[in-house]
Amino acid sequence: MKIELAVEALAALAQESRLSIFRLLIRAGKEGVAAGVLGEKLGIPPATLSFHLKTLTHAGLVKPRTEGRFVIYSANYSEMDKLIAYLTEHCCAGDAAQCAPVKIC
């Protein structure tokens, strides 16, 4: 992963509405949630929601798919795994005694 991509993903998550959206989608699983449902659950007006969803999508953290009038968003789990791996790369210079593995889910 290139640093520019990591910074973009972290910036996408570094905002309360977007972090809430992302965590909701992480919980929701691969079936995803429609944009309107996200807006209603989180109390975000349409224009603002659309802006935030575009930011998350561009960063590769969520993926939209169209179903009729609805746009359904789901979390991109593999992209998040890559981001976490990037953050912890070469952790403790390979001294395993210093750092224990973390179970993701």
Add this chain to the structure above:
Amino acid sequence: MKIELAVEALAALAQESRLSIFRLLIRAGKEGVAAGVLGEKLGIPPATLSFHLKTLTHAGLVKPRTEGRFVIYSANYSEMDKLIAYLTEHCCAGDAAQCAPVKIC
């Protein structure tokens, strides 16, 4: 972890210089690296470096300790583990088949 703290940590990491500093400290291990060495290795001027280190410290991602004239910074591994746990909390609504654990280091 409260969402405000997670947003602060993510915002601290969402900047190229700060992400480079953090990853360098993650690699360096618990002994840490002096501020000046960080600035020299990454080509960041003193005032800018100090600003970024303050941001990372306030977010709880790094910890400074003073040794004579030097201020030595080290990564706060446990805070990063908490952040990762927060991001992936209740991942896939508990359906373990959907998401595999990731080894951190």
Add this chain to the structure above:
DNA sequence: TTAATATTTCCATAATATTGGAAATATAGA
């Protein structure tokens, strides 16, 4: 005490991000 080194604070400039109303676009169903 004086000089050298390490880091931080101050400050102004410049760049970037957030917000949401209103209008535009797109699909579904009557």
Add this chain to the structure above:
DNA sequence: TCTATATTTCCAATATTATGGAAATATTAA
């Protein structure tokens, strides 16, 4: 086709963040 519903784009106001030179602070060593 006409109407209702879902989402996005446009836009301008507002807020936040990044940058680094110069000065201030702090410690060490001579």
